[in-house]
Amino acid sequence: MTPFVLSFVMLALLLVMLVLRIPIGVAMFVTGAIGYVSVSGWEPLMNHLKSNPYHYFSTYSLSVIPLFVLMGEFATRAGMSRALFTAANAWVGHRRGGMAMAAIGGSAGFGSICGSSLATAATMTQVALPEMRRYGYSGALATGSLAAGGTLGILIPPSVILVLYAIMTEQSIGQMFVAAVVPAAIAVAGYLIAVQISCYLDPDAGPAGARMPLIDRFRTLRSVWPVALIFILIIFGIYGGWFTPTEGAAIGAFGTGVLAVTLGGMRTTEFLDCIYGTARITAMIFLILLGADLLNAFLGLTRMPTEAAMMIVEMGLSPMAVLLAILAIYLVMGCLMDSMSMLVLSIPIFFPIVMSLDLGMAPQDQAVWFGIIALIVVEMGLITPPVGMNVFVINGMARDIPIIESYKGVLPFLAMDVVRVLILVLFPGIVLWLGSVL
């Protein structure tokens, strides 16, 4: 068996293990280890494991991840979700569907200090869902807007997945963050339009609330400025090179930690909860990274990713067709797997292929652009029926709303996602613009 064929056999074995509920990191580690031994032998693998697990986990650039996870945990405790929702609602609550728009805006604000979609969806639901139900919002619009709003958590920087993509593809974390800003703004705009479409289709879906005097509206902004400050400091501090991503994450975690103590009333018990949450998510991520590291070491030995990329180039397919095929795979897989494991698993194989395509961009621009597109497509899986993890989580918190209602409610938002992906694929300049003017 040539190494090239072996790599495909191993990937098939990996998929079988995934279907059979083997934890993703464990499955990658096992297949990577078997492949590594088949190509290089037992001794080299044993030498690799003698120091690599330690050195990998102590890599300075990876230390940014537990710090951002900690920041997200503190942010969840800081009670900022209520302040953000209240502030957004003060400005748009008097419109039809305004409270759903406020949920989108609040999710966007929360996503700017929390890098996880599920955490964003869950926290914002606790705050906004009871309010929307009280004002007679339909279950479809209420849960649909919250599920869609949650996906902003991962796109809006700082986000753990953007960091992982940057590290794995050796791009600058600051550039990834800045590149995500405009697509995130487009996402928010698209979701606001989706709320209006929902209200147009079902005029009773989102009754208008009371109008607030302008002075009170500005007053609500006072409690959310720390969020804006932390967001701007981190994104532009890292991009501008004032500090490393790890330093930015430490500052962000410290800032949200202070908010959690002062505004959220975090004491020892709540602090320990944050630590346990951080432990759980960090360990989950690093088991996957450990497995991916060994699998990638094996794939590197077989040279499969580069050879596959060369073969695709020689086939002379249109670059756009290849790209769309990859995005289609992401969309389908995104419904079955969680977004982070999927990106970690697929980047080593897909990234060389994408980089070999001539899409008329400078290589570095293409890398950044593809990361943003891939992230958005993967995230769509979070709200795509019949799985859609975000929909599940939110529906679980709203027992009286049938899941089919939630799926219906999410459809206008999914449609806007499709439009957004098409726009960003056809006009890559939108993703690259902010980085080029800063």
Add this chain to the structure above:
Amino acid sequence: MVDSLDSRADTPETSLHRLISGVCNIFAVLGGLVLVSIMLSTVFHVLGRVLFNSPLRGNFELVEFGSATAIFAFLAYCQLNRGNVIVDFFTARAPARVVSALGMVGDLLYAAIAAVITWRLTLGMLDYRRYGDETMVLGLPTWWGFASVLPSVTLLTLVCLYTAGLEMHGVIRGGRQ
């Protein structure tokens, strides 16, 4: 990000379980305190550099030591609390016995990985101690870092065997409740 957690609640009321989960909690909290420490030292480092032009010497090395120590300390807690990501789409309707059996296979594979890593890192630590490798700025012996993660991977191995035992119990009794 935690998109497909295996969220079946499973907390047997035995003294063994209390002991194991107590130890895992202690490791998680210690790891968390290390993480918070590197967060604070890094904030001081940046403030010192920006305000007084005097960065904390060797903060880079403390972050590297600290993050490895913290991350390894988190692994056992995550495994005991079923925090690792699995794809459950294809087995969502499988009988509880089958699910437990597959869970046991996964736990045993993880146990094997953890055991091999414990073994190899122990040898790695001895190597580094023999060569006297040190960090550049602070001169910390590299083997200290290895030594700080060995208790964590040892605990991880035991916890994986324990959770595999729980799953085996599930296979015999017809699935976890």
